[in-house]
Amino acid sequence: MPETSERYARGWNLLKTIDGEAGERVIASLQEVAPDLARYVIEFGFGDVYARGVLSLKEREIATVAALTALGTAQPQLKVHLHGALNVGCSREEVVEVLIQMAVYAGFPAALNGIMALKEVLAERVQIGLAP
Amino acid sequence: MPETSERYARGWNLLKTIDGEAGERVIASLQEVAPDLARYVIEFGFGDVYARGVLSLKEREIATVAALTALGTAQPQLKVHLHGALNVGCSREEVVEVLIQMAVYAGFPAALNGIMALKEVLAERVQIGLAP
Amino acid sequence: MPETSERYARGWNLLKTIDGEAGERVIASLQEVAPDLARYVIEFGFGDVYARGVLSLKEREIATVAALTALGTAQPQLKVHLHGALNVGCSREEVVEVLIQMAVYAGFPAALNGIMALKEVLAERVQIGLAP
Amino acid sequence: MPETSERYARGWNLLKTIDGEAGERVIASLQEVAPDLARYVIEFGFGDVYARGVLSLKEREIATVAALTALGTAQPQLKVHLHGALNVGCSREEVVEVLIQMAVYAGFPAALNGIMALKEVLAERVQIGLAP
Amino acid sequence: MPETSERYARGWNLLKTIDGEAGERVIASLQEVAPDLARYVIEFGFGDVYARGVLSLKEREIATVAALTALGTAQPQLKVHLHGALNVGCSREEVVEVLIQMAVYAGFPAALNGIMALKEVLAERVQIGLAP
Amino acid sequence: MPETSERYARGWNLLKTIDGEAGERVIASLQEVAPDLARYVIEFGFGDVYARGVLSLKEREIATVAALTALGTAQPQLKVHLHGALNVGCSREEVVEVLIQMAVYAGFPAALNGIMALKEVLAERVQIGLAP
Numbered sequence: 001m002p003e004t005s006e007r008y009a010r011g012w013n014l015l016k017t018i019d020g021e022a023g024e025r026v027i028a029s030l031q032e033v034a035p036d037l038a039r040y041v042i043e044f045g046f047g048d049v050y051a052r053g054v055l056s057l058k059e060r061e062i063a064t065v066a067a068l069t070a071l072g073t074a075q076p077q078l079k080v081h082l083h084g085a086l087n088v089g090c091s092r093e094e095v096v097e098v099l100i101q102m103a104v105y106a107g108f109p110a111a112l113n114g115i116m117a118l119k120e121v122l123a124e125r126v127q128i129g130l131a132p
Numbered sequence: 133m134p135e136t137s138e139r140y141a142r143g144w145n146l147l148k149t150i151d152g153e154a155g156e157r158v159i160a161s162l163q164e165v166a167p168d169l170a171r172y173v174i175e176f177g178f179g180d181v182y183a184r185g186v187l188s189l190k191e192r193e194i195a196t197v198a199a200l201t202a203l204g205t206a207q208p209q210l211k212v213h214l215h216g217a218l219n220v221g222c223s224r225e226e227v228v229e230v231l232i233q234m235a236v237y238a239g240f241p242a243a244l245n246g247i248m249a250l251k252e253v254l255a256e257r258v259q260i261g262l263a264p
Numbered sequence: 265m266p267e268t269s270e271r272y273a274r275g276w277n278l279l280k281t282i283d284g285e286a287g288e289r290v291i292a293s294l295q296e297v298a299p300d301l302a303r304y305v306i307e308f309g310f311g312d313v314y315a316r317g318v319l320s321l322k323e324r325e326i327a328t329v330a331a332l333t334a335l336g337t338a339q340p341q342l343k344v345h346l347h348g349a350l351n352v353g354c355s356r357e358e359v360v361e362v363l364i365q366m367a368v369y370a371g372f373p374a375a376l377n378g379i380m381a382l383k384e385v386l387a388e389r390v391q392i393g394l395a396p
Numbered sequence: 397m398p399e400t401s402e403r404y405a406r407g408w409n410l411l412k413t414i415d416g417e418a419g420e421r422v423i424a425s426l427q428e429v430a431p432d433l434a435r436y437v438i439e440f441g442f443g444d445v446y447a448r449g450v451l452s453l454k455e456r457e458i459a460t461v462a463a464l465t466a467l468g469t470a471q472p473q474l475k476v477h478l479h480g481a482l483n484v485g486c487s488r489e490e491v492v493e494v495l496i497q498m499a500v501y502a503g504f505p506a507a508l509n510g511i512m513a514l515k516e517v518l519a520e521r522v523q524i525g526l527a528p
Numbered sequence: 529m530p531e532t533s534e535r536y537a538r539g540w541n542l543l544k545t546i547d548g549e550a551g552e553r554v555i556a557s558l559q560e561v562a563p564d565l566a567r568y569v570i571e572f573g574f575g576d577v578y579a580r581g582v583l584s585l586k587e588r589e590i591a592t593v594a595a596l597t598a599l600g601t602a603q604p605q606l607k608v609h610l611h612g613a614l615n616v617g618c619s620r621e622e623v624v625e626v627l628i629q630m631a632v633y634a635g636f637p638a639a640l641n642g643i644m645a646l647k648e649v650l651a652e653r654v655q656i657g658l659a660p
Numbered sequence: 661m662p663e664t665s666e667r668y669a670r671g672w673n674l675l676k677t678i679d680g681e682a683g684e685r686v687i688a689s690l691q692e693v694a695p696d697l698a699r700y701v702i703e704f705g706f707g708d709v710y711a712r713g714v715l716s717l718k719e720r721e722i723a724t725v726a727a728l729t730a731l732g733t734a735q736p737q738l739k740v741h742l743h744g745a746l747n748v749g750c751s752r753e754e755v756v757e758v759l760i761q762m763a764v765y766a767g768f769p770a771a772l773n774g775i776m777a778l779k780e781v782l783a784e785r786v787q788i789g790l791a792p
Contacts, residue, residue, distance in 0.1 A: 026508065033518070034511045036712075037496050041504055044704045045236045052696075054229045055194075062191055063198035063230050067237045070199035070371075072601030073468030074237070074505030076512075097186045098195050100565050104177045105199045105206070107334075107371040108569055109602030112554065115562045116604075122561070158376065165386070166379045168580075169364050173372055176572045184564075202503075204733030205336030206373030208380075232697050239466075239503040240701055241734030244686065247694045248736075254693070290772065297782070298775045300448075301760050305768055308440045309632045316432075318625045323590055326583075327626050330591035331598035331633045337732030338633070338769030340776075361582045362591050368573045369595045369602070422640065429650070430643045433628050437636055441764045450757045451722075458719055459726035459758050463765045466727035469600030470637030470765070472644075493714045494723050500705045501727045501734070598767075635730075635767040 008039065011047025018050065018057060018084045021128070026080060061085035065098050069114040070106035078114065082121040086130075092122065140171065143179025150182065150189060150216045153260070158212060193217035197230050201246040202238035210246065214253040218262075224254065272303065275311025282314065282321060282348045285392070290344060325349035329362050333378040334370035342378065346385040350394075356386065404435065407443025414446065414453060414480045417524070422476060457481035461494050465510040466502035474510065478517040482526075488518065536567065539575025546578065546585060546612045549656070554608060589613035593626050597642040598634035606642065610649040614658075620650065668699065671707025678710065678717060678744045681788070686740060721745035725758050729774040730766035738774065742781040746790075752782065 015023045030038035050060060061084050068078040085095050095118060103111035125131035147155045162170035182192060193216050200210040217227050227250060235243035257263035279287045294302035314324060325348050332342040349359050359382060367375035389395035411419045426434035446456060457480050464474040481491050491514060499507035521527035543551045558566035578588060589612050596606040613623050623646060631639035653659035675683045690698035710720060721744050728738040745755050755778060763771035785791035 029515075030508070030511055033515055034492050034496060037499065037504075037507060037511060040496070040499065040704070040708065041508075044700070044708075045504060048700060048704075049233055049236050052229060052232070054225050055233075059191065059194055059226075060229075060233060062187075062195050063233055064237060066195035066198040067202035067234060068505065070203050071238060071468070071503075071505075072599070074503075074509065077237075077505040077508065093186050094191075096562050097184060097192075100184070100562060100568075101181055101187075101192060101195055102199060103371075103565065103568065104181050105196060105209075105371045105373060106203060107367075107369045107374070107599075107602075108565075108573060109369060109596065109599075109605040110371070111565060112558070112569075112605065113602065115558060115565060119557075119561055161383075162376070162379055165383055166360050166364060169367065169372075169375060169379060172364070172367065172572070172576060173376075176568070176576075177372060180568060180572075200373065203336070203371075203373075204731070206371075206377065209373040209376065228694050232694060232700070235503075235697065235700065237503045237505060239499075239501045239506070239731075239734075240697075240705060241501060241728065241731075241737040242503070243697060244690070244701075244737065245734065247690055247697060251689075251693055293779075294772070294775055297779055298756050298760060301763065301768075301771060301775060304440070304444060304760075304763065305772075308436070308444075309768060312436065312440075313629055313632050316625060316628070318621050319590075319629075323587065323622075324625075324629060326587055326591050327594035327629055328633060330594040331630060332769065334595035334599050335634060335732070335767075335769075338767075338773065341633075341769040341772065357582050358587075361580060361588075364580070365577055365583075365588060365591055366595060368577050369592060369605075370599060425647075426640070426643055429647055430624050430628060433631065433636075433639055433643060436628070436631065437640075441636060445761055445764050448757060448760070450753050451761075455719065455722055455754075456757075456761060458715075458723050459761055460765060462723035462726040463730035463762060464637065466731050467600070467635075467637075467766060470635075470641065473637040473640065473765075489714050490719075493712060493720075496712070497709055497715075497720060497723055498727060500709050501724060501737075502731060631767075633767045633769060635763075635765045635770070637765060638767070 007043045007047035009047075010051050011042035011045065014046040014050045015042055018046075018061065018088055019080050020083060020087050022080045022083045026076075057088040058085070058090055061088055061090060062094075062098055065095065065114075066102060069099055069102045069110055072106065072110050072113060075113070075117055078117050079121050082118050083125070086121070086125065092118075139175040139179035141179075142183050143174035143177065146178040146182045147174055150178075150193065150220055151212050152215060152219050154212045154215045158208075189220040190217070190222055193220055193222060194226075194230055197227065197246075198234060201231055201234045201242055204238065204242050204245060207245070207249060210249050211253050214250050215257070218253070218257065224250075271307045271311035273311075274315050275306035275309065278310040278314045279306055282310075282325065282352055283344050284347060284351050286344045286347045290340075321352040322349070322354055325352055325354060326358075326362055329359065329378075330366060333363055333366045333374055336370065336374050336377060339377070339381060342381050343385050346382050347389070350385070350389065356382075403439045403443035405443075406447050407438035407441065410442040410446045411438055414442070414457065414484055415476050416479060416483050418476045418479045422472075453484040454481070454486055457484055457486060458490075458494055461491065461510075462498060465495055465498045465506055468502065468506050468509060471509070471513060474513050475517050478514050479521070482517070482521065488514075535571045535575035537575075538579050539570035539573070542574040542578045543570055546574075546589065546616055547608050548611060548615050550608045550611045554604075585616040586613070586618055589616055589618060590622075590626055593623065593642075594630060597627055597630045597638055600634065600638050600641060603641070603645055606645050607649050610646050611653070614649070614653065620646075667703045667707035669707075670711050671702035671705065674706040674710045675702055678706070678721065678748055679740050680743060680747050682740045682743045686736075717748040718745070718750055721748055721750060722754075722758055725755065725774075726762060729759055729762045729770055732766065732770050732773060735773070735777060738777050739781050742778055743785070746781070746785065752778075
């Protein structure tokens, strides 16, 4: 697929920078049943959109965590991007603030489920040596 | 209501700083039928949550615009916070980036409707002298 | 359609009791393009579900107003059921309470849009002589 | 309940044709707490709606899989209808297409969670001898 | 935090009355990562909103169960409030009616997932001695 | 942007085939504020996804109409794709069936709002000479 190879390479590098191992696992999980969807995540999601600049990666992750917490239908993806937010420079305290703010716009259950996801992510990061 | 007066004052100031006239109109529109809801917006939404610090107001508005665009059920509030984002220092280009990013997480219709709201907001800002 | 005639009659009577003219207008608006959908609203929605008893019609309207406000995707139907709630014995103050409570579970925009719908409904009721 | 017996019989046969064992398990799971809801699923969902013709069952399952994937709040029901789609003649490749298309309208997380549900369904079908 | 102590005490008492142990566990689960969110649940959710009167606690729980079932994104919170509804005087039959009614407004999957949550809650209540 | 030109051309042709003038108006409306989002709609939405084959365009439009009706947050896009469904070979009766079926999965308000959108689309098609 030569026409997309540049988008793919750019996207793959950004995916690894932002979501790290959690993102790579998502891509791997799609290979058997829907490899093209994995490719679109990389090419469009990361190669086109995250690569646009203007916003910092930290600002982009704040937007993503806010959106996924508010939607409430994407708990696995929220966990990937809680890792992502922490990977690109959000402190734990900043992530908590985004989640709490969602209580105002999407209701308390959305914020509570966001905090539960963060608790799981923080525990995973201790296990994989990304947090003390 | 002496116990809440400090939260109310802090919230009212923040509401004016962030949302400006658009926010004040929301509060006014609630006075006749549900004045207590207006008070909660100010006390809880702004006096408690927006006043927490840790995140900058610009980061908070990025989170809010992302969430409201993704939800797709809050067009009037999205417009208020598009004004808010621009009021606290987001450039028009940065706001566009947040909206485009929502195509990845909430689908293209969410992003398109976000852009339509932004077009209305930009036109309003020309009218009220906040944009050239 | 003799097998459904009892369900239809029971549903039609309940629809008129609960939603009044606003409900009849919904049914009429469906006749040209999707008359069977109108029939299902009456047979299933009202003839089967609202007719079940156990809950009072007031309790059923509290549930419906809460659900439609939280969903935020059904503004025309919310207005019909705000009329409905007022028709079956909810006071204006009780309806306001349901809407305010939704701020906790679905966020402030849901509650605010509920109040805006209620303002329109209250104005309609003055016009049609159902409120002073 | 003689007035509904024809709708019930027609619905039960369609439920078994479309959803097979997965559908029967849903009905069984409701019997103890809410048997009337099970009856409505059969009478209204299948006896009224799926029995209408005009669309083929394959087209109806495409619509259902699309809707449940986009909503993202009905993972158990999505799995039942992924079985359903495969039972009424969709190929695995066609189902994957519907899921990928949802990335455009409801965002990538919706599509990804749809693929995860499909992976579980495909594994179940191997176990119960419906797939090689 | 002297200015909020009265709201907190009022809220805490209501939380215990309505949600009982299930509610206290939610608050405890937030203490380590987001204690302020726990405080807002108590102060705003219960101290401000549930304490408003006008509606009975039973009517408030009908509204909450309806909303959370319709949203479909808050299964843990739905379970807490199914306990809540039963704690403040709803019969099991009344709760089932609210859930069935949601099939009309949010679709059958929402109602089915509500019933599944209720089955878990009823089993928990047998275990903890709140039901025969 | 030579690397994407093939995707763009393929997408633009499909967009015109499927959505016709209604689709072109969407693209035009984005040019001033977010031209890249317009490009992504064409390249990713149509050039990548709709061009995949396996499903017929009619089956793809059935999926899209179902999803947008169920979501309930994308009324302008639903109207574009109601035109699209009719343009690629769905009869008016088939479209009505998809909308009615959504009552089962997303509730009656979703189906009712879908029918209201269809009524507007049918009137537009008379005006522009696409229907008798």
